[in-house]
Amino acid sequence: MDSNDAIPISALQHFIYCPRQCGLIHVAQVWSENLHTQKGRREHDRVDVPEYEMRAGVRIERALPVWSDAMGLIGKCDVVEFHADGSVYPVEYKHGPRKKGLHDDVQLCAQAICLEEMLGVVIHEGAIYHVKSRRRREVMLDEDLRAKVHETVAAVREMIEAACIPEPERGRHCEQCSLQNICMPQATEQSVLLFEPLSEDTCTRC
Numbered sequence: 001m002d003s004n005d006a007i008p009i010s011a012l013q014h015f016i017y018c019p020r021q022c023g024l025i026h027v028a029q030v031w032s033e034n035l036h037t038q039k040g041r042r043e044h045d046r047v048d049v050p051e052y053e054m055r056a057g058v059r060i061e062r063a064l065p066v067w068s069d070a071m072g073l074i075g076k077c078d079v080v081e082f083h084a085d086g087s088v089y090p091v092e093y094k095h096g097p098r099k100k101g102l103h104d105d106v107q108l109c110a111q112a113i114c115l116e117e118m119l120g121v122v123i124h125e126g127a128i129y130h131v132k133s134r135r136r137r138e139v140m141l142d143e144d145l146r147a148k149v150h151e152t153v154a155a156v157r158e159m160i161e162a163a164c165i166p167e168p169e170r171g172r173h174c175e176q177c178s179l180q181n182i183c184m185p186q187a188t189e190q191s192v193l194l195f196e197p198l199s200e201d202t203c204t205r206c
Contacts, residue, residue, distance in 0.1 A: 006067065007160070009075030009110045012152045015159075016103035022156065023165030024179055057084045066114035071153055077111045079129075088115055090126040091136070102145070104128050106152055109145045 007026075014022035024030050050063040059082040067074045079091040092108045105128070112123040127136040139145075159166070168183050 006072050006074035007153060007156055009066075009073055009107055009114070011156050011160075012110055012149065013103045013107040015152055015156050016101060016106055018169075019155075019159070019166040020168050020183060021179055023159060024183060026156070027160060027163055027165050030179070058082065066111055066118060068110075068114040068117045070117060071110075071113065071150070072157070073110060073114055073153065075111060075114065077115070080115065086121070088119060088121050088123050090115060090123065091129050092126070093129050093131060095131050102148060105139050105145055106149055108139055109141050110149050110153075112141050113146065113149060 011022055011026045014025055050061075052059055052061045054060070061080045061082065062078065064077045064080050065075075066077055077090050078093040081089040081091065083089065090108060090111045092104065092111065094104055108126045108128060112126055115121070116123055123141060125138055125140050127138055129136050
């Protein structure tokens with residue numbers, strides 16, 4: 001696998017959250033910060049330094065680079081726990097509370113798939129650590145979630161190779177997006193309303 005052609009695991013999370021956000025970041029190469037991304041980055045800084053420690057017989061690796069030649073993925077795990085029984089347990093850090101959707105779970109599962117290929121192990125579960133609540137949410141890495149990873153990888157690769165950025169779809173996810181001023185979903189929504197065809201009842205040609 002050429003690392004230049006590999007898809008960042010973070011792109012999968014971006015795509016499921018919002019395909020246009022993914023296109024702006026990974027095709028147009030644009031980025032902007034807001035309060036939410038700044039807080040998230042500060043929290044990630046705590047685990048973004050490669051190091052390890054032993055705790056109660058568990059080796060804890062931080063900022064561990066991972067990749068999959070089979071799927072063409074590359075990324076980094078916030079935390080990976082290596083237990084004495086040989087089990088491997090990835091943990092992804094997130095700043096805010098749990099959000100609807102599978103974007104965080106898919107990101108975690110993609111990390112696990114990379115670890116499985118690299119280490120020759122099978123990983124059945126991992127966790128999302130929500131910094132705000134200081135609680136872990138267990139995630140079962142079942143066949144449905146793995147299928148979603150493969151489906152998303154194919155969609156992201158198609159988008160990047162076509163260099164095609166999807167049109168915006170305004171929704172609640174736009175409220176916390178740092179790319180609002182670049183994406184301008186409200187402008188697109190207004191233009192649709194301005195040029196919406198007249199109904200038969202109001203058409204002046206009838």
